[in-house]
């Protein structure tokens with residue numbers, strides 16, 4: 001019951017991330033009864049606004065606001081949400097915030113009061129805000145937690161610099177680094193799927209698996225967000241963090257327990273066995289205008305002549321006994337033909353002899369949309385003939401779990417942070433080794449070693465550069481009859 005008294009402080013409360021992700025997630029948690037009983041929400045940002053305006057902004061992206069049940073809950077949610085305007089770099093402003101927090105906490109009486117600081121802020125102010133919070137807003141009446149999200153630097157050195165500045169003020173235990181892919185249901189499912197199924201576990205290695213693809217596809221381009229994107233590019237935006245996290249859970253050894261440290265120990269171990277990504281194993285692309293949609297370089301927010309990749313396919317290798325020689329193809333593209341994130345594990349060929357041209361097995365884990373796990377198996381064609389045919393064993397969630405409510409990533413993660421569970425947050429050493437894998441390649445792409453490589457053009461709405469199929473085939477992927 002003591003834990004019930006928690007104030008969640010959203011820094012950057014007037015910004016995009018807060019409006020699109022943080023507040024809707026908090027609201028859903030509240031509506032479903034997951035937030036602590038004594039919860040309060042305090043927004044903090046530079047913009048001056050009155051309370052009704054803050055409440056309006058808090059609910060911009062909340063759906064079905066006309067539904068009476070939602071409306072009622074929204075009123076309750078607003079009633080416990082307040083706002084403080086202030087600068088990001090002045091002690092006096094943060095002391096105002098503290099005063100406000102103490103007023104709220106006064107209503108808790110002598111009981112414990114916890115503070116969870118959610119940084120929905122641009123990276124340029126992360127460090128300053130974290131320092132000011134620590135020196136002005138740190139509670140001695142309960143625990144303090146800080147939630148931050150990428151970008152954590154741009155390469156190994158800048159990440160280390162930022163981490164050490166943050167570590168000087170907030171301990172590892174107090175810090176929750178979000179990679180929102182770790183909050184996705186199908187990513188969390190990997191632990192159970194892998195380690196809870198004897199049918200799968202023994203074949204989870206180089207003896208049975210030929211290649212693995214982890215693919216991220218988004219059907220829209222930068223569309224006005226080019227300023228941010230161009231500074232980072234698709235590798236820093238998606239592969240370095242989201243796809244690598246998926247890879248580490250997919251390939252790690254079985255953790256000793258479900259504890260956060262045991263899980264993260266195994267993730268770090270497998271990541272350390274991956275050498276930096278080689279240029280030769282990389283295919284870069286940039287979308288060009290097509291079908292009435294503008295190309296990347298036609299986005300006004302993108303610098304003229306930018307060679308920033310909006311598509312990348314890279315192949316990673318894991319040097320350990322389980323995975324030696326298995327290619328892991330990580331690829332991501334903006335402005336491609338569909339929205340899809342999936343893991344595709346292709347098994348080795350059946351020994352030929354009695355069969356010819358029999359399809360390989362594939363296990364596909366579709367992370368989004370339309371969550372599914374399906375495995376392609378060969379069956380005898382029903383009837384008199386003795387021919388094999390490829391078919392699927394299909395666990396599409398919508399059909400299988402008709403009533404299940406699948407939480408949004410941010411909902412799951414915010415709740416974990418409130419409960420003090422670090423399992424699905426990125427540990428400092430994990431971040432460090434992740435940057436080691438990508439930094440040399442990124443420096444080359446950034447043009448630090450001579451002229452930057454020129455990305456291959458691909459039309460907006462296509463599958464990616466025309467070299468893609470040949471690229472995948474080079475690493476041994478064989479198209480099966482049904483894809």
Ligand code: BG6
Pocket residue numbers: 180218237238341
């Ligand atoms: C973010 C990237 O981390 O992830 C965005 O910065 C991307 O560019 C987004 O669109 C994708 O997240 P999701 O949950 O929609 O797959």
